[in-house]
């Protein structure tokens with residue numbers, strides 16, 4: 001089966017800290033892949049290297065066979081990315097951001113305008129269309145970020161915490177867009193802390209702990225009859241020393 005995203009031996013150090021310690025991951029075409037891990041496990045660092053936003057100290061990443069670092073134009077044309085802490089042009093409106101990104105990607109102006117209309121309406125950002133991004137809430141920023149990731153109709157979406165700070169109604173809309181994207185042949189990798197969400201949406205899952213993949217594969221194989229939360233805690237949970245906040249109880 002064709003691989004949408006192929007990550008091999010990715011390594012990243014920040015000074016003495018090894019953030020990613022040799023990650024391998026193969027995301028099959030047409031899969032909806034969830035990446036779960038504790039805070040600081042290395043999810044964002046891995047995804048940033050996988051899409052060419054952060055240069056690895058070792059290893060490779062390719063998107064539908066195009067190496068992210070040696071064939072960046074080819075690889076980046078195939079992927080839509082929602083990075084963590086998205087840096088947006090803040091003094092533009094949502095529509096201007098979409099126009100700017102679309103034209104940078106070399107898309108025809110009329111196509112950009114048409115798709116921007118649809119994306120702003122579907123993501124319920126049309127009311128905020130005239131507001132500058134600097135005035136957007138965190139959830140609205142996620143949504144405009146998702147719109148920029150979808151604009152050029154990529155074959156692979158890489159989404160870092162796409163539901164963080166998004167209200168339940170917008171989350172339902174986003175879920176339905178993402179399910180439709182996969183049903184239409186697209187592939188998705190997303191990171192999340194919310195196990196229920198990953199169980200609801202994803203057909204594959206990888207558990208990342210301390211910069212390594214400790215389990216990966218089809219969701220049912222990884223959780224082996226248990227809930228994903230139990231599996232996750234079993235894989236990465238450390239012995240909890242009971243620390244009571246005695247000053248909290250009267």
Ligand SMILES: Nc1ncnc2c1ncn2[C@@H]1O[C@H](COP(=O)(O)OP(=O)(O)OP(=O)(O)O)[C@@H](O)[C@H]1O
Nearest residue numbers: 014017018019037038039040041042043044045046
């Ligand atoms: N630019 C940086 N400089 C120094 N250390 C960093 C940097 N970026 C990440 N790290 C460290 O690398 C490790 C992995 O961070 P990363 O953001 O990839 O984790 P994560 O799994 O995405 O966490 P979270 O779920 O909290 O977003 C952490 O220990 C983090 O402190």
